[in-house]
Amino acid sequence: MAEQADTLRRAPLSRDRVLRAAVALADEAGIDSLSMRNLAQDLDVVPMALYKHVANKDELLAGMIDVVVGEIDPPVPGADWKPTIRRRILSAREALLRHPWAPLAIESRNTATPAVLAYLDSMIGTFRAGGFSVDLAHHVMHAMGSRILGFSQELFDANRRAGRSGSSDPEPPTDLPPEVAARFPHVAEIAMAASHDDDSVVGQGCDDQFEFEFALDLLLDGIERLHRQGWTSPRRSG
Template identity: 40%
Template sequence: MPSARPPLSADRVVAEAVALADESGLAALSMRALAARLGVEAMSLYHHVAGKEALLDAMVDAVFAEIHLPVSGEDWRRELRERSVSGRAALARHRWAVGLMDSRRRPGPATLAHHDAVIGCLRAGGFALPATGTAVALLDAHLYGFMLQELALPFDGGDDLAALGAEVLGPEVRAAYPHFTAFAERHALRPGYAFGDEFEVGLDLLLGAVEGLRATASTARLEVTVPVLGVDGCPGGWVGALLVPGAPRPRVVVAPTIGELVEAVRTEVAVEVVGIDIPIGLPDIGIRQADVLARRELPGRASSVFTTLTRPAYLAGSRVEADAVNRGLSGQGVGSQAFALRAKILEVDAWLRSRPTVDVVEVHPEVSFAVMAGTVLPRKRTDEGRAARLEALAAAGIARPSVLEGRGYAADDVLDACAVAWSAHRRATRVGRSMPDPPEVFSDGIRAAIHV
């Protein structure tokens, strides 16, 4: 007995339509031809697809489903490279699809998931919305444009190309078009040349150029869309700069402990991210990558980033004891300024271990100001440094706080808190980046990274 045909379904209809288009081209696809291929009456197809346009929508969606879905939060360049390479492979399998990929008025779930993942990957990689739009346009133009050209070439491989070259490069062409002739003879017609090899070369160049869009993303003016809190240590305890949608300027808040400060703010405002200028995540041995990478962001001012001590060193009772412990675990001594931060570091560490129900990240204000302004700023305790920080904040969309100094805190503390709030907002809106990415995790289980 002949084997029974599998039951008709929307998935089977679409799969056979894709196979028919792959074999014979899109011009050969009709509802009647597809029904004949399936061994059914044409009218029975309409129980599974609404018509030819709906079928094309589903076929394009099936092709998108074959393309790598970029993972948000992973290395954006690697993810988008894989997306383009797998996209080229999918379009080579389905030559009919190149001109249809972004033409459908009713995109399917795989199409929408693909675009959402590409945008999400760029946003998580630190691209502002306008830069994301430009990056997507460039990447799509490279993928679809290259495939249109590659699939239209009048030769399949080296032998075809050599025959075409011999036909085209007659005496008149050689005499009239010397540059074309030299390119063909010295490059394109040489053994081993394949036009398709240019795809990944061009892709890597393009991704390098797209990196420039990411680098300029930080210059966009901040529009406060979610409430965040930036915190800096001060002689009186902790000073915070609160950014709230609709508020004309940062609100300054002061408290003796980090827990009291955050709790006081959260009784009034549901802040989404708290950024703190203090090391978060203490190494058991060695040096944190966060500190190494932050120094690279501050050429000429790397000394403003103190090396975070090991956890055992912070638990030591004196600087002399801490110095001996730290030298044994990381090879680094302990200076008086670094040890002076011990009490505040341990305070934040204990508070984090109490598991506060808010996203808390480490921010270094000098790095934030450098990224914000596009250059390393003068020292903060000088008149020039204070003016440069106020100017950078204003250019970034953060107005001068109504209060710059008060009992227990100075102007540089408030300005640092504002810069931390700027990075906290970038974290909340997923346009910032972390150093390293992904963060390190030590035995304390806390993610260690500086966010900007």
């Protein structure tokens, strides 16, 4: 095993090797800890050697995002749009959970990376192949938001913490203070009645995976209904 690691360490650099090493470092210690210097050290090269493959850290981060997006399952030719969209979104979620820094990295960019654009394009293509109009597909993509890439706001917040601390472990939930529970009794009631998930990042009483899939299925069912109705967006006159 040690000999294999040593052989890999001496192997010629390539863009793919640089990007995958950077992803591994970010997974281990958080995106904020990643630098060209410590990446070079991990690869046992001088920092200048990296610039033959990535022009700067921004290009490095873009490439890392594309590595993660490349882990999402491809579409299955000929499959119906709804199970295809659902499977790919859940595959995207699994990929981003493996790389907890990725949602914040994606959200913080001003422009989408090539792999993100290709993924979004293929998802729109799935809707269009399912008979969706351009108009409906456009609004569906807006409705899905970041969920189309496998994360939602509560997961985004967890990854913000992971990026700072180098750990994907969320802060432990706390009980609602009595004065808050008294002021918002329905919130307190739901918090007490909901199933518990010790790893939840949205608060005590919430099950992240269940809430994600519930909202996803709700959206897909609503989208299917609109599609069957031949929905079009309202037009303003004049």
